[in-house]
Amino acid sequence: MSGQPSELDPATVLRAAAGVAWVPIGDEVVVYRVVPPYSYVLNATAGLLWQCLDSTSCLAEILDDFAVAFGADRGEVEKDCVPVVRTWLAHHLVEEVDGA
């Protein structure tokens, strides 16, 4: 996908971008971008990852917690999750927190 960063610093702290709203419903999360208007429906796992982007925790910490919570290999978790986060960055759904 064009525009996505080739590298993602594990120390990056992310949050929902300005103009992006989200709501959990059932086991999904709906992320809505105002301009241009579009909704993204995240499944349970992606929704959990989304909700962890809390302006406070860095990506590495979140992936550590995911590996523990799911009893999964840390490397596999990173391989699965980082492309998802890159996609969100490319679609301007999330943004880096300055100075975090």
Next chain:
Amino acid sequence: MTLLRSRDTTRLTEAFLRVLGSYARPAGPGQVRVRLMPVVRDGVALLVPTANIGAVPDRWMTAHGIEAVRTVSSLIDARGAKILVDPPLGSDDDPAELVFGGWWVPYSSSDSTRSPGFAVAEVMKLATDVTVENAASTLHAVAALVTQIHPDITPRTAAAIKDRLPDAVKRVASS
């Protein structure tokens, strides 16, 4: 898009002024305006796409005990699950309240309302005047409404609408 076919100029004028009136009333906190119009029975409304229902004549509706509020959008108060019917522009009337009984979203080639999340996404396509400031409020209002009543897909043809609408309206009115 056909809003109304009628020889009744009073009814045509009222529909026109109601549409104008709708633009004067943006959604407030806890409210969402969607591009759907109410069809009503016993004070309970089913919201349907104007473009689809426009082909169904009023006399057919009346014969089936249904009143169509011809307009291009509806204001829903999510907290009370009420539809606030816009009075015609220039009227001093307060908005009439209807019970929100259900909704049909436009037909989509995919089975796009199969889950609550996808249903919210479909309804957000119909929401009007969503801004950076009210996006979260609108999205939460839509999610609350979808949780309460999952939307159905609008039948694709006028014949299919006529086939399903009477029972659908009867069902929401009795629920």
